[in-house]
Amino acid sequence: MALLEIKQLHKRFGGLHAVTDVSFPVEAGQIKAVIGPNGAGKTTLFNMISGTFPATSGSVFFQGKELQGKKPYQVAALGMARTYQNIKMFSGMTALENVMVGCHVQSSAGFMASMFRMPWTWKEELAIRDRSMELLTLLEIEEHADTDASSLAFGQQRAVELARALAMDPTLLLLDEPAAGLNIYETAEVGRLITKIRDLGITVLLVEHDMSLVMDISDEIVVLCFGEKIAEGLPAAIQKDPEVIKIYLGED
Amino acid sequence: MKKLLLILPLLACVIAIQVVCSSTDTLYYLTQMTMSAYYSLLIIGLCVLMGYAGQISLGHAGFFAIGGYISAGLTTHSLIPFKDNALVQFLDSSGLLLAGQTLYGEELLVVSPGLACAVAIIAAAVIAVFIGIPVLKLKGHYLAMATLGFGIIIYRVVLAVEYFGEADGISEVPAFPLFAGLSVSGSFGDRVSNYYIAWGILLLGLILLLNLIDSRVGRGLRGIHGSEEAADAMGVHTARFKLQTFVLSAVFAAVAGVFLTHYNGGIGPSEAGVMKSVRYVAIVAVGGMANLWGALLMGVVLNFLSLRGVFGSYDDAVFGLILIVIMLFAPNGILSISFRHRLMQLFGKGKQKRDGEA
Amino acid sequence: MFDVGRSSFIFLTKMTSELFVQYLLAGITYGSIYAIVAIGFNIIYNTTGIINFAQGEFVMFGGMIAITLLQFMPLPLAIILAVILTMIIGAGIEICFIRWLKAPSVLRLVIITIGISILSREVAVHVWGESIRSLPYFVGNEITSISILGARISPQVLWVVAASGLMFICLGIFFKTTSVGREMRACASNRKAATLCGINTENMVTLSFVLSAGMGALAGCMMSPITYSQYDMGTGLAIKGFTVAILGGLGSSGGAVAAGLLLGVIEAFSVSVVPLAFQDAIAIAILLIILFIRPQGLFGSKEASALKEF
Numbered sequence: 001m002a003l004l005e006i007k008q009l010h011k012r013f014g015g016l017h018a019v020t021d022v023s024f025p026v027e028a029g030q031i032k033a034v035i036g037p038n039g040a041g042k043t044t045l046f047n048m049i050s051g052t053f054p055a056t057s058g059s060v061f062f063q064g065k066e067l068q069g070k071k072p073y074q075v076a077a078l079g080m081a082r083t084y085q086n087i088k089m090f091s092g093m094t095a096l097e098n099v100m101v102g103c104h105v106q107s108s109a110g111f112m113a114s115m116f117r118m119p120w121t122w123k124e125e126l127a128i129r130d131r132s133m134e135l136l137t138l139l140e141i142e143e144h145a146d147t148d149a150s151s152l153a154f155g156q157q158r159a160v161e162l163a164r165a166l167a168m169d170p171t172l173l174l175l176d177e178p179a180a181g182l183n184i185y186e187t188a189e190v191g192r193l194i195t196k197i198r199d200l201g202i203t204v205l206l207v208e209h210d211m212s213l214v215m216d217i218s219d220e221i222v223v224l225c226f227g228e229k230i231a232e233g234l235p236a237a238i239q240k241d242p243e244v245i246k247i248y249l250g251e252d
Numbered sequence: 253m254k255k256l257l258l259i260l261p262l263l264a265c266v267i268a269i270q271v272v273c274s275s276t277d278t279l280y281y282l283t284q285m286t287m288s289a290y291y292s293l294l295i296i297g298l299c300v301l302m303g304y305a306g307q308i309s310l311g312h313a314g315f316f317a318i319g320g321y322i323s324a325g326l327t328t329h330s331l332i333p334f335k336d337n338a339l340v341q342f343l344d345s346s347g348l349l350l351a352g353q354t355l356y357g358e359e360l361l362v363v364s365p366g367l368a369c370a371v372a373i374i375a376a377a378v379i380a381v382f383i384g385i386p387v388l389k390l391k392g393h394y395l396a397m398a399t400l401g402f403g404i405i406i407y408r409v410v411l412a413v414e415y416f417g418e419a420d421g422i423s424e425v426p427a428f429p430l431f432a433g434l435s436v437s438g439s440f441g442d443r444v445s446n447y448y449i450a451w452g453i454l455l456l457g458l459i460l461l462l463n464l465i466d467s468r469v470g471r472g473l474r475g476i477h478g479s480e481e482a483a484d485a486m487g488v489h490t491a492r493f494k495l496q497t498f499v500l501s502a503v504f505a506a507v508a509g510v511f512l513t514h515y516n517g518g519i520g521p522s523e524a525g526v527m528k529s530v531r532y533v534a535i536v537a538v539g540g541m542a543n544l545w546g547a548l549l550m551g552v553v554l555n556f557l558s559l560r561g562v563f564g565s566y567d568d569a570v571f572g573l574i575l576i577v578i579m580l581f582a583p584n585g586i587l588s589i590s591f592r593h594r595l596m597q598l599f600g601k602g603k604q605k606r607d608g609e610a
Numbered sequence: 611m612f613d614v615g616r617s618s619f620i621f622l623t624k625m626t627s628e629l630f631v632q633y634l635l636a637g638i639t640y641g642s643i644y645a646i647v648a649i650g651f652n653i654i655y656n657t658t659g660i661i662n663f664a665q666g667e668f669v670m671f672g673g674m675i676a677i678t679l680l681q682f683m684p685l686p687l688a689i690i691l692a693v694i695l696t697m698i699i700g701a702g703i704e705i706c707f708i709r710w711l712k713a714p715s716v717l718r719l720v721i722i723t724i725g726i727s728i729l730s731r732e733v734a735v736h737v738w739g740e741s742i743r744s745l746p747y748f749v750g751n752e753i754t755s756i757s758i759l760g761a762r763i764s765p766q767v768l769w770v771v772a773a774s775g776l777m778f779i780c781l782g783i784f785f786k787t788t789s790v791g792r793e794m795r796a797c798a799s800n801r802k803a804a805t806l807c808g809i810n811t812e813n814m815v816t817l818s819f820v821l822s823a824g825m826g827a828l829a830g831c832m833m834s835p836i837t838y839s840q841y842d843m844g845t846g847l848a849i850k851g852f853t854v855a856i857l858g859g860l861g862s863s864g865g866a867v868a869a870g871l872l873l874g875v876i877e878a879f880s881v882s883v884v885p886l887a888f889q890d891a892i893a894i895a896i897l898l899i900i901l902f903i904r905p906q907g908l909f910g911s912k913e914a915s916a917l918k919e920f
C-alpha cells in the first residue's frame with residue numbers, strides 16, 4: 001500500500017462541489033504535485049488531508065491508518081506536516097523559536113515540568129534547540145535564527161516555515177503553494193530545497209500553481225479541474241496530455 | 253536562564269525599598285507594597301492567559317474572590333454546630349481544625365488556615381476547569397461576555413449568600429501561620445516579614461511563569477497566539493493548553509485572594525466586582541499583554557498608587573482612561589518598542605536605534 | 611438591578627390567573643426594554659462587527675439627562691432633548707475612539723468599548739452622584755393603576771410597550787424604505803462592496819452609533835419611572851441586552867424582540883422560584899448556556915453564526 005492513499009474524497013460547501021470523487025496514491029519517497037487552475041479544489045483537498053475540516057465523504061489512509069475524523073494535532077502526531085499558502089509564522093517569536101515549536105510532537109515536557117524546570121526537561125530542551133538550529137542550517141537561514149520571524153523577507157519566511165515543518169520529523173510533508181509570492185530566483189531556490197528534503201527520505205505532496213517549478217521537481221503529477229481529477233502521470237506525459245493543455249491554454 | 257537573572261536587580265529593589273522605608277520611618281508604605289504584590293500575582297497569571305494564550309478574561313476577580321472568600325469563610329465560621337458530623341470529627345482528630353474562643357467566650361472550632369487555603373485553591377481550580385471547558389471554545393466578544401457573566405455571577409453569589417457575609421463581607425479572618433514563626437497577618441509587628449512573604453510569593457510565581465513561557469509548553473502557547481491553525485498543525489493540542497493556562501491563572505488569582513484576605517483580615521464583595529476584573533485587564537494591557545515584566549511593573553505601580561489613594565474618587569475613571577488610551581495609542585503596551593519609537597520621533601530624536609530586545 | 615421598582619407594580623396578593631397575567635405583563639415590560647437594548651447592540655454589530663460594551667450606558671445617559679432637563683422644561687421636551695443629546699454622545703464616542711482605528715483587532719475593540727463604558731459611568735457618578743433618581747410617571751403616579759384581564763398594572767407599562775413597539779416598527783421602515791437605511795444594510799452585508807459602490811461606510815458606522823444611542827436613550831426614559839435610573843445601571847442592562855441579542859441570533863431584530871420577551875417573562879416568573887438577589891444570575895446563566903450549546907441563537911441560522919469570524 002502506498003504511504004498516502006486518497007480514496008473517493010468528496011467535499012461540498014452548501015451547493016458547491018469543491019472536490020468530487022478524487023482518488024490517488026502517494027508513494028513513499030517521491031515528490032508528488034497536485035496542479036490545476038485557480039479554484040480547482042487543491043487547497044480544499046489539502047485541508048481535508050491534514051484534518052483542518054472533514055470531508056463530506058471518502059477516506060484518506062496514511063500509513064494504513066484512516067485519517068477521517070482526526071483533528072489536525074492528531075494527524076500531526078502521526079507524522080504529517082504541512083505549510084500554508086499564505087505563510088503562517090508565529091509572530092512575536094524568533095525564527096529559531098518558530099522551528100522549536102515544530103519539535104512539539106517529538107518532545108513531552110508538560111505544564112508542571114516546564115514551570116518547575118524539572119532536570120529531565122533540560123536535556124530535552126537542549127536537544128530541541130540543537131535540532132532546530134540544525135534544520136535552519138539545512139535550509140540555509142541559520143544567520144537569521146534570532147530574528148523575529150515575521151520581520152524576515154518572504155522567501156526567508158518560507159524557509160523558516162519549511163524548517164518548522166521538518167522539525168516535526170514528518171514522514172509526509174504537505175506543501176501548499178510553496179512558490180506563492182516568490183520571484184523566479186526564490187522559486188528556483190525553494191525547488192532546490194524541496195528536492196533536498198526529498199533526498200532526506202521525506203515524501204512530499206505539493207499543491208502548486210507555478211508550472212515551471214512543478215515540472216522541474218515532481219516525480220508524478222495529478223491534475224485537478226473544478227474539483228475533479230482529469231489526469232495523473234509523469235511530468236513528461238502530463239505536458240503532452242491534450243486535456244491538460246486545453247485547460248491551461250484555453251479551449252481553442 | 254538569562255531572563256531569570258533579571259530577577260536579581262528586582263530583588264535588590266525589593267530589599268532597597270524595605271531598607272529605605274525602615275530607616276526613614278515610613279513603614280506604612282510597605283503595607284500597600286504588600287497588597288500590590290498580591291494583586292500583581294493575579295496580574296502576572298492573567299498576563300500569561302491574555303498575552304501568551306491570547307484568551308481574554310473579564311472574570312478574574314471572581315477567582316480572586318473564590319480564593320479569598322472560601323479561605324475566609326472556613327477559617328471564621330465555627331463548626332461547633334456540626335461537631336457530631338463524622339467528617340468534622342475526622343478533621344479534628346487529624347489536627348486540621350483549630351479550637352478557640354470567640355470574643356464573648358463561646359467555644360469556637362474552625363478550619364485551620366492551611367487546609368482552608370488548600371480547599372480554596374482546589375475549589376478555584378475545579379471551577380476554572382468547569383467554566384473553562386465550555387468558555388474557551390468561544391472567541392472574541394463571546395469569550396469576553398461569557399467571562400464577564402461568570403464574574404457577575406460570583407459577585408451576586410457573595411452578595412446574596414449569608415455564609416459569605418452578604419454586603420458586609422467577612423471580617424476577623426485569623427492570621428495564616430506559615431512556618432518558622434512567619435505568619436500572614438496584618439498585625440503591626442509583622443509588617444516587614446509580610447512584605448517579604450508577599451514579594452517572595454510574587455517572585456516565585458514570576459519565576460515559574462518565566463520558566464513556563466520559555467519552554468515547550470510556552471512556545472506552544474505563543475504559537476497559538478501567533479496562528480492557532482498553524483500551531484494545531486504542529487501538533488499543539490490547543491484546546492488543552494488554553495484550558496491549562498486558564499486554570500493556572502485562576503490558581504494564581506485564588507492564591508492572591510487567600511493571602512491578601514489573611515493579610516487584610518477580611519474580604520468584601522467589592523473584591524469580586526466587575527470593575528476589579530476590568531482593572532486587572534487594564535494593567536495587563538498597559539504592561540504590554542505578552543510581557544510578564546511589564547505586567548509585574550505596572551501591577552505594582554498602579555495598584556500602589558491606587559491603594560495610596562492618589563487617584564481619589566477618580567480611581568475607576570483612571571483605569572478606564574488608561575484602558576482606552578493604551579488600546580488606542582499603544583496596543584502593545586507602553587514598554588513596547590514601537591511606542592518608544594513613536595515617542596522618540598515625537599521628541600525629535602529622529603534616528604532611533606533598534607534594540608534587539610523583544 | 612431592577613428589584614427596587616418591581617414591587618410598585620406587581621401586587622403579590624392574589625394568586626391564580628390574575629397573578630399569572632401580572633407576571634406576564636411585567637415580563638413583557640422588561641422584555642421590551644431588553645429587546646430595545648439588544649437591537650441597539652445589533653445595529654452597531656451589523657455595520658461594524660463590534661459588540662459595543664458601552665451599550666447600557668446609553669440607556670443610563672438617556673434617563674439621567676432627561677431627569678436633569680426636567681427641571682427646566684416639560685417632560686416630553688426633556689425626553690426628546692435627552693434622546694438627541696445621547697445621540698450626540700454616541701456620535702462623539704464613535705468619532706473619538708473608533709473611527710480612525712485601522713483594522714483593529716477584536717480584543718482591542720472589546721477593551722476600548724469596556725473602557726468607554728467605565729468612563730461614561732464615572733462621568734455619570736461625578737455629575738449625578740450615586741443617588742437613585744427617576745422620571746415621574748408619564749400619566750398619574752405610583753399608585754395609579756389600570757386593570758387588564760383582572761391584573762392591575764401601572765399605565766407606564768403600556769407606555770414602555772407602545773414606545774418599544776413603535777421604535778421597532780420605525781426602525782424597520784427606516785431600514786427598508788429610506789436610502790440611508792438601505793445604505794446601512796448594504797454596509798452590514800458587505801462593507802468592502804459597499805465602499806466600492808460609493809457608500810461612505812465611515813459615516814454609516816457613525817450613524818449606527820447615533821441610532822443605537824438614540825434607541826437606548828429613549829428606552830432609558832421610558833423605563834425610568836418603573837425601574838429608576840442610576841449611574842451604574844449600564845453593565846447589568848448591557849449583559850442582559852447581549853444575552854437577548856445572542857438568544858435571538860446576533861444581528862436579527864425580529865429575533866431580538868422574541869428573545870427579549872422570552873427573557874423578560876422567564877425573569878418575571880422566576881421571582882416565585884428563585885430568590886430576588888439571584889435574578890440577574892438567571893439571565894447570565896441563560897447566556898452562558900446558550901453560548902455553549904447554540905451560539906447562533908435560538909432563532910439564528912447556522913450561516914449567520916458563521917459570520918462571527920473573529
